[in-house]
Amino acid sequence: MTSWFLIIYCGLITFFTRFSMIALLKKEMFNERVREVLSYVPSAIFPAIIFPAIFLNNAGSIQIEDNPKILAAFIATIFGIFTRNIIATIFSGLVSYWFLIFVV
Amino acid sequence: MNNKLKIFLKGIKDVSPLMIPVVPFGIIFGVLAIELGFNGYTTMGMSIIIFGGASQIIFLQLFSAGASSLIILSSVGAVNSRHLLYGAVLSEHLSDLKLSWKIIISYFLVDQAFAVSNSYLKKNNDKNKHFHLFGAGVTCWIIWQITTFIGIILGSVIPDKLGLTFAIPLTFLALLVNDFRKLVNVVIILVSGTIATLGYQIIPFKAYVIVASLSGLIVAFILTKLMNKKND
Numbered sequence: 636m637t638s639w640f641l642i643i644y645c646g647l648i649t650f651f652t653r654f655s656m657i658a659l660l661k662k663e664m665f666n667e668r669v670r671e672v673l674s675y676v677p678s679a680i681f682p683a684i685i686f687p688a689i690f691l692n693n694a695g696s697i698q699i700e701d702n703p704k705i706l707a708a709f710i711a712t713i714f715g716i717f718t719r720n721i722i723a724t725i726f727s728g729l730v731s732y733w734f735l736i737f738v739v
Numbered sequence: 740m741n742n743k744l745k746i747f748l749k750g751i752k753d754v755s756p757l758m759i760p761v762v763p764f765g766i767i768f769g770v771l772a773i774e775l776g777f778n779g780y781t782t783m784g785m786s787i788i789i790f791g792g793a794s795q796i797i798f799l800q801l802f803s804a805g806a807s808s809l810i811i812l813s814s815v816g817a818v819n820s821r822h823l824l825y826g827a828v829l830s831e832h833l834s835d836l837k838l839s840w841k842i843i844i845s846y847f848l849v850d851q852a853f854a855v856s857n858s859y860l861k862k863n864n865d866k867n868k869h870f871h872l873f874g875a876g877v878t879c880w881i882i883w884q885i886t887t888f889i890g891i892i893l894g895s896v897i898p899d900k901l902g903l904t905f906a907i908p909l910t911f912l913a914l915l916v917n918d919f920r921k922l923v924n925v926v927i928i929l930v931s932g933t934i935a936t937l938g939y940q941i942i943p944f945k946a947y948v949i950v951a952s953l954s955g956l957i958v959a960f961i962l963t964k965l966m967n968k969k970n971d
Contacts, residue, residue: 638781641808645798645815646788652819654845657833672960676821678924679931679955681911683948684797686932687939688908695940704905711909715916721760724913725767725906732905 703735743867750856750874757851758882760913764792765883767906769890770897771796774904775803779891786887790880791849793818793914796907797948806945814948822848829853832860836869844869847876923962931955 689708692698699705711728718724765786772782777799785795794815801811829848833841852875859871897903918924935951942950 637808638777638802639784641802641811642781642785642788642798644808644812645794646790648812648816649789649791649794649819650845652816652822653848654841656822656848657829657836657845658838658841659830668963671963672956673821673823675924675927675956675959675963676952677915678918678927679959680817680821680948680952681915682928682932682955683935683951684800685908685911686936687947688800688905690936691939697936704908707905708908708912711912712919715913716919719916721913721916722763724916725763725909728909728912729906732902736902 703732703739707732707735742865743870746865746867746870747874749859750852750871750876751878753855753859753871754851754875754878757855758878761792761851761879761882762886764910765886766890766893767903767910768792768795768799769887769892770894770903771890771907772799773891773894774897774899775799782891783884783887786884789815790846790883791819792883793911796910800907801945801948804945810945810949817949817952822850829857829860833869833872835866840869844872844876847873847880849876849879852876852879923959923966926962927955927959930958 685708689704690697690699690702692702707728710731711724714720714727715724768786769782772785773779777785785798789795789798797814797818798811801814806814833844836844852872856872856875860868863871915924915928918928931951931954934954935947938947938950
């Protein structure tokens with residue numbers, strides 16, 4: 636049951652972030668400087684999810700050797716840089732990961 | 740044809756190409772939720788109540804890792820904060836709308852709808868132009884619910900051995916494809932990622948997402964300040 640409450644709260648947070656964009660925030664409230672820093676929010680947040688999921692094993696400790704996720708993520712990054720395509724990035728990573736664990 | 744309907748349909752048409760990457764994203768979300776032990780109802784509930792890909796995936800990740808409610812909520816808040824930027828653009832086009840319309844549109848306002856309607860709203864001055872955003876948002880909503888449902892079905896069939904949880908970092912990696920070529924972004928990415936990885940076990944309450952993101956933003960603040968100074 637607690638997970639339902641949590642889902643509703645997360646829904647409310649998401650809703651009010653969007654609502655504040657339409658109803659509360661005005662262009663003048665953000666100076667150039669704030670807008671500039673806010674534009675880096677994805678680069679600051681997403682790696683905090685990406686890196687631990689690649690470098691940590693199921694027990695939560697860092698695993699560099701014998702970790703196919705590192706090479707697969709590296710290949711996905713290269714694909715991302717060259718194609719700038721979201722789907723190509725995800726699938727190149729998944730396919731190389733499967734290749735590394737099932738074939739190699 | 741009725742003007743409102745025409746603008747609504749234009750919104751659907753404009754957003755359609757952006758739905759291609761949403762399809763696998765929604766399916767991956769549904770599959771992962773099932774693999775991480777959520778049932779079909781809560782998974783569907785997340786897509787209907789939260790209706791935001793990044794928020795939902797971070798919810799899955801932290802909830803299944805046993806993070807506290809406070810950490811989950813603040814991490815979802817942090818992930819959403821990137822949307823605050825849109826406010827500067829949207830509010831000036833939608834400020835005359837009734838509150839009820841503002842509420843409806845807020846629910847449907849996702850990245851893809853914002854992206855296509857933003858350029859439409861800039862170019863047009865029709866009093867019903869918000870129907871464009873509404874049409875685009877509803878399209879995203881329908882695609883997201885259908886693909887979540889497909890993911891739920893597939894989730895019980897796809898074997899754990901495939902290691903689909905690896906799709907979580909890949910999905911977020913893919914959302915950064917446009918930032919890999921910029922040096923400042925790369926520095927911030929490395930700082931945040933390193934702190935999160937090293938801090939995973941040390942930082943209490945699974946607050947590593949928040950600590951790493953804030954560190955990344957502080958670095959962004961310092962680096963952009965230095966660059967601006969140089970340009971003066």
